[in-house]
Amino acid sequence: MSLEALKSAVLEANLSTVRSGLVTATFGNASGIDRATGTVAIKPSGVPYEEMTADQIVAVSLDGAIIDQRLRPSSDLATHLVLYRAFPEIGAVIHTHSTYATIFAQSMVPIPPLGTTHADYFRGAVPLTRHLTNTEIGERYVEATGDAIVEAVGDRDPMEIPAALVAGHGPFTWGRTPAEAALNALMLEEVARMAWCSMMLRPGIRPISTELLDRHFLRKHGAAATYGQLGDET
Amino acid sequence: MSLEALKSAVLEANLSTVRSGLVTATFGNASGIDRATGTVAIKPSGVPYEEMTADQIVAVSLDGAIIDQRLRPSSDLATHLVLYRAFPEIGAVIHTHSTYATIFAQSMVPIPPLGTTHADYFRGAVPLTRHLTNTEIGERYVEATGDAIVEAVGDRDPMEIPAALVAGHGPFTWGRTPAEAALNALMLEEVARMAWCSMMLRPGIRPISTELLDRHFLRKHGAAATYGQLGDET
Amino acid sequence: MSLEALKSAVLEANLSTVRSGLVTATFGNASGIDRATGTVAIKPSGVPYEEMTADQIVAVSLDGAIIDQRLRPSSDLATHLVLYRAFPEIGAVIHTHSTYATIFAQSMVPIPPLGTTHADYFRGAVPLTRHLTNTEIGERYVEATGDAIVEAVGDRDPMEIPAALVAGHGPFTWGRTPAEAALNALMLEEVARMAWCSMMLRPGIRPISTELLDRHFLRKHGAAATYGQLGDET
Amino acid sequence: MSLEALKSAVLEANLSTVRSGLVTATFGNASGIDRATGTVAIKPSGVPYEEMTADQIVAVSLDGAIIDQRLRPSSDLATHLVLYRAFPEIGAVIHTHSTYATIFAQSMVPIPPLGTTHADYFRGAVPLTRHLTNTEIGERYVEATGDAIVEAVGDRDPMEIPAALVAGHGPFTWGRTPAEAALNALMLEEVARMAWCSMMLRPGIRPISTELLDRHFLRKHGAAATYGQLGDET
Numbered sequence: 001m002s003l004e005a006l007k008s009a010v011l012e013a014n015l016s017t018v019r020s021g022l023v024t025a026t027f028g029n030a031s032g033i034d035r036a037t038g039t040v041a042i043k044p045s046g047v048p049y050e051e052m053t054a055d056q057i058v059a060v061s062l063d064g065a066i067i068d069q070r071l072r073p074s075s076d077l078a079t080h081l082v083l084y085r086a087f088p089e090i091g092a093v094i095h096t097h098s099t100y101a102t103i104f105a106q107s108m109v110p111i112p113p114l115g116t117t118h119a120d121y122f123r124g125a126v127p128l129t130r131h132l133t134n135t136e137i138g139e140r141y142v143e144a145t146g147d148a149i150v151e152a153v154g155d156r157d158p159m160e161i162p163a164a165l166v167a168g169h170g171p172f173t174w175g176r177t178p179a180e181a182a183l184n185a186l187m188l189e190e191v192a193r194m195a196w197c198s199m200m201l202r203p204g205i206r207p208i209s210t211e212l213l214d215r216h217f218l219r220k221h222g223a224a225a226t227y228g229q230l231g232d233e234t
Numbered sequence: 235m236s237l238e239a240l241k242s243a244v245l246e247a248n249l250s251t252v253r254s255g256l257v258t259a260t261f262g263n264a265s266g267i268d269r270a271t272g273t274v275a276i277k278p279s280g281v282p283y284e285e286m287t288a289d290q291i292v293a294v295s296l297d298g299a300i301i302d303q304r305l306r307p308s309s310d311l312a313t314h315l316v317l318y319r320a321f322p323e324i325g326a327v328i329h330t331h332s333t334y335a336t337i338f339a340q341s342m343v344p345i346p347p348l349g350t351t352h353a354d355y356f357r358g359a360v361p362l363t364r365h366l367t368n369t370e371i372g373e374r375y376v377e378a379t380g381d382a383i384v385e386a387v388g389d390r391d392p393m394e395i396p397a398a399l400v401a402g403h404g405p406f407t408w409g410r411t412p413a414e415a416a417l418n419a420l421m422l423e424e425v426a427r428m429a430w431c432s433m434m435l436r437p438g439i440r441p442i443s444t445e446l447l448d449r450h451f452l453r454k455h456g457a458a459a460t461y462g463q464l465g466d467e468t
Numbered sequence: 469m470s471l472e473a474l475k476s477a478v479l480e481a482n483l484s485t486v487r488s489g490l491v492t493a494t495f496g497n498a499s500g501i502d503r504a505t506g507t508v509a510i511k512p513s514g515v516p517y518e519e520m521t522a523d524q525i526v527a528v529s530l531d532g533a534i535i536d537q538r539l540r541p542s543s544d545l546a547t548h549l550v551l552y553r554a555f556p557e558i559g560a561v562i563h564t565h566s567t568y569a570t571i572f573a574q575s576m577v578p579i580p581p582l583g584t585t586h587a588d589y590f591r592g593a594v595p596l597t598r599h600l601t602n603t604e605i606g607e608r609y610v611e612a613t614g615d616a617i618v619e620a621v622g623d624r625d626p627m628e629i630p631a632a633l634v635a636g637h638g639p640f641t642w643g644r645t646p647a648e649a650a651l652n653a654l655m656l657e658e659v660a661r662m663a664w665c666s667m668m669l670r671p672g673i674r675p676i677s678t679e680l681l682d683r684h685f686l687r688k689h690g691a692a693a694t695y696g697q698l699g700d701e702t
Numbered sequence: 703m704s705l706e707a708l709k710s711a712v713l714e715a716n717l718s719t720v721r722s723g724l725v726t727a728t729f730g731n732a733s734g735i736d737r738a739t740g741t742v743a744i745k746p747s748g749v750p751y752e753e754m755t756a757d758q759i760v761a762v763s764l765d766g767a768i769i770d771q772r773l774r775p776s777s778d779l780a781t782h783l784v785l786y787r788a789f790p791e792i793g794a795v796i797h798t799h800s801t802y803a804t805i806f807a808q809s810m811v812p813i814p815p816l817g818t819t820h821a822d823y824f825r826g827a828v829p830l831t832r833h834l835t836n837t838e839i840g841e842r843y844v845e846a847t848g849d850a851i852v853e854a855v856g857d858r859d860p861m862e863i864p865a866a867l868v869a870g871h872g873p874f875t876w877g878r879t880p881a882e883a884a885l886n887a888l889m890l891e892e893v894a895r896m897a898w899c900s901m902m903l904r905p906g907i908r909p910i911s912t913e914l915l916d917r918h919f920l921r922k923h924g925a926a927a928t929y930g931q932l933g934d935e936t
Contacts, residue, residue: 024892025885026930027819046930075921075929097819103896106817107904115340116403117261117331137913168910169818183259190258194337196903201430202341208402211368215375219309227309228260228280349574350637351495351565417493424492428571435664436575442636445605453543461543462494462514583808584871585729585799651727658726662805669898670809676870679839687777695777696728696748 001034003041007057010041013094013178018049020186022098029074032092032178033084038062042080044071075142082146083174087158090174092181100192101163101171104128108167111191113207114198119216121187123160125207127152129167145169160217163188235268237275241291244275247328247412252283254420256332263308266326266412267318272296276314278305309376316380317408321392324408326415334426335397335405338362342401345425347441348432353450355421357394359441361386363401379403394451397422469502471509475525478509481562481646486517488654490566497542500560500646501552506530510548512539543610550614551642555626558642560649568660569631569639572596576635579659581675582666587684589655591628593675595620597635613637628685631656703736705743709759712743715796715880720751722888724800731776734794734880735786740764744782746773777844784848785876789860792876794883802894803865803873806830810869813893815909816900821918823889825862827909829854831869847871862919865890 013030017023026049031042041057059068064081066073074080080093096102104111104126111126113119129148136144149164149172162184163173173188175181198205207213220227247264251257260283265276275291293302298315300307308314314327330336338345338360345360347353363382370378383398383406396418397407407422409415432439441447454461481498485491494517499510509525527536532549534541542548548561564570572579572594579594581587597616604612617632617640630652631641641656643649666673675681688695715732719725728751733744743759760776761769766783768775776782782795798804806813806828813828815821831850838846851866851874864886865875875890877883900907909915922929 025889027822044931072931099892099896100899102817102819103899103903106896106900106910107907109903114402115336117336117340120261131911132914134911134913137911137917141917168816168914187259190333194333194340196899197334197337197430198341200434200902201337201343205341208340209365209368209371211371212366212402215371229278229306348636349570351570354495421493424567428567428574431568431571431664432575434668435571435577439575442574443599443602443605445602446600446636449605449609463512463540582870583804585804588729655727658801662801662808665802665805665898666808668902669805669811673809676808677833677836677839679836680834680870683839683843697746697774 001036003034003039003059004054006032006034006039006041007054007059009178010043010057010092011052011054013092013182014043014052015049016179016182017094017096017185020182022096022185022189023049024097028094028096029076029080030092030094030178030182031074031077031080033062033090035088035091039067040081040084042077043074045074047071076145078142079146079149079172082143083149083172086146086150087174089159089176090162091176092178093172093174094178094181094185095170095172096185096189097170098185098189098192100196101165101188102169103196104192105165105170106168110165111188111195112205113213114195114205115208116212116216117187117194118191119208119213120220121184121191122163123213123217123221124156126163126165126188126191127154127156127161128165131167160221235270237268237273237293238288240266240268240273240275241288241293243412244277244291244326245286245288247326247416248277248286249283250413250416251328251330251419254416256330256419256423257283258331262328262330263310263314264326264328264412264416265308265311265314267296267324269322269325273301274315274318276311277308279308281305310379312376313380313383313406316377317383317406320380320384321408323393323410324396325410326412327406327408328412328415328419329404329406330419330423331404332419332423332426334430335399335422336403337430338426339399339404340402344399345422345429346439347447348429348439349442350446350450351421351428352425353442353447354454355418355425356397357447357451357455358390360397360399360405360422360425361388361390361395362399365401394455469504471502471507471527472522474500474502474507474509475522475527477646478511478525478560479520479522481560481650482511482520483517484647484650485562485564485653488650490564490653490657491517492565496562496564497544497548498560498562498646498649499542499545499548501530501558503556503559507535508549508552510545511542513542515539544613546610547614547617547640550611551617551640554614554618555642557627557644558630559644560646561640561642562646562649562653563638563640564653564657565638566653566657566660568664569633569656570637571664572660573633573638574636578633579656579663580673581681582663582673583676584680584684585655585662586659587676587681588688589652589659590631591681591685591689592624594631594633594656594659595622595624595629596633599635628689703738705736705741705761706756708734708736708741708743709756709761711880712745712759712794713754713756715794715884716745716754717751718881718884719796719798719887722884724798724887724891725751726799730796730798731778731782732794732796732880732883733776733779733782735764735792737790737793741769742783742786744779745776747775747777749773778847780844781848781851781874784845785851785874788848788852789876791861791878792864793878794880795874795876796880796883796887797872797874798887798891799872800887800891800894802898803867803890804871805898806894807867807872808870812867813890813897814907815915816897816907817910818914818918819889819896820893821910821915822922823886823893824865825915825919825923826858828865828867828890828893829856829858829863830867833869862923
């Protein structure tokens, strides 16, 4: 993949989060990686979305060295890099403050799998990180945020749980491509909204059964997927 | 009705669910049937709505035999076919994951008739299916979903209750035409949203009286309907 | 005022309720009256809003005699006529099923004046009608709905409380002109939404003081109003 | 800054509150000040937003003397002037009745800092004014509203808490420029909405730690800010 193609895909993922209503003001950032070269492309910091161009997308190496110097990268860069190093299968990371996912993150409540809408995208509860320590907040906040996400995912397959909630902060999602990570960010928000309303309507509500969860997740993902057209990537 | 006309009406019903905000991503599917020939036309699986054309709508027979081979039909086809075979009066079926109807389905709560908005479209509570058994989930999930809907409607007239909630999943609606099924999907979502808010505001709220329910339903439906212009279909 | 001008104003009020999101499908109806001639112009029954023209607005006399025969008037006509006869100051009536106002009507809860947003448009709680009797529902439903509204307004000034909630049904608003009635319908919905959220956040919440209520209401209405430009109608 | 430039910036801030959905009907008003000349430019009273021009923005001096006589200024002018006199650092003030911020104001609940979205814009809880006395309401309502805001901010830095809720009424926000005050109004509404939902989901929810709050606020504001591009104003 050329660097231009990567930057275009990253720009488009950033813009799609705005179009979908997941991002207000300059909140949020999307990045992508070319695994062949180890180049990460990420949104510049604080540039208004309406003026953003592919040219302004910042390129860095997997260890954070700047490849393209024109603009400062998103202030959340270090979190993205931790995720790329920990999860070799992923090709893109997106951070938003989307309303309902952020509400769960603020409320310190993982998002339980209450229906098949959830199961079509996430195989089980969307995990929540622990609180960072004051030392972590003071000395290596952004990187420690990534570490906490990796810790929260634990030994689950990151391609089956392509999202996590950072305690008191908001959601990160990922995927094989920037477009897939953006779709996961959109579905996470919808699933969070439905979960919030369901938990208000029915306190003590229980997750759907493992059988129903797996039936839906595996219909869309993995080797035995039957959803979509033959040869579809997703 | 020509197959082209049927496919066009089905395409339009699919697109209208997106325009109305009932459908996100590739969720949802609408179908229609030509009762004269027994041909069912249904959305293809996993095709993005913005690229969908009438040509891509898949035609199958009532027992599921493919008439038009170009694309795979919606993965929910078997549910639609069960409904067409069980309810001879209906001409279209729509499945969505619309937010509030899905919340009721996830929360295992039928939608009670709390006001005349509900009564104008649904003569009584919108029913909820039982949970499927693990055997049903594992061996004949999609067809069993249809059976559970038919079981939940029971001996009520499907034209008077043109919707049901599948437990842990989401709503199905139907109607005489694809346009009518789409309108029922839209009104179901609005009625569900109002019911959710009413139940939060007033725990223990009771349905409206049978007299008021019937007054509104029969004003718009059946032989003695007085709503609309003379000669109107609806 | 010419009949054409009245019909145009009524059409515009009907369309504005759709643009403002107060009306879904064919719900809702707006009317206006020319007090000089006693002619009432009202939305036709069941005509899709996107196709509605000023020509199709139906003209009737204050006692319901059809002046212009082309289309059947809104099925709620008799309610509008009761209000015009009981409240000589009003020049327009609008009925919607707007979401939050309808939620209060369904929940049998008058909308309390919880803030100055409410007070800028409604001088006190928005009243709720009693339930209609089965005889009223069976024999003179639409007219009895109007009677119940008049009864709920009681001896309050209808220009100070330009709205009421019909139990189990939804809101009616009114004003001097179709545009003012439409604005009142819009503000009622916003006020209802805020009241719903406030009552959820703070159970047992109390209305604002009479002093604050009057300060805001009288700033915008009545002989001593100071809001807007000199010579403004509102 | 020329008076024309100030009026244009004030017009744009007024219009942006409508575009962002913070303002319905003629609610809301934005103003800006040129500190060099002491000229305040403010929205005219009761003019529909869709017709408003920069020419119609009213210019007054800091003590309220009219500089430009064409239209009456916003009825909330005196509140704005109190804030400009009390907070010398601010260059703009905006008042809205935005839904969720107003809900907190009506419910007499300050907005607690529940997450980093809040911390990125407001360093601590958004304060709530006391109730005005009946004498204040009767004799100097608009000015007393400003005094109550200043009292509620107390000895906190108004640039670190660029918003307050007026009891039973709604929010005021401020900033160095009209654009910054408008952004603060938008973020206040989003933060209020998230706080409302979080408090419903998790009664008794606690604010984030001071360490996390400061980490986020100081990342975007003050001498050591690291967010955005070098040389950015914000």
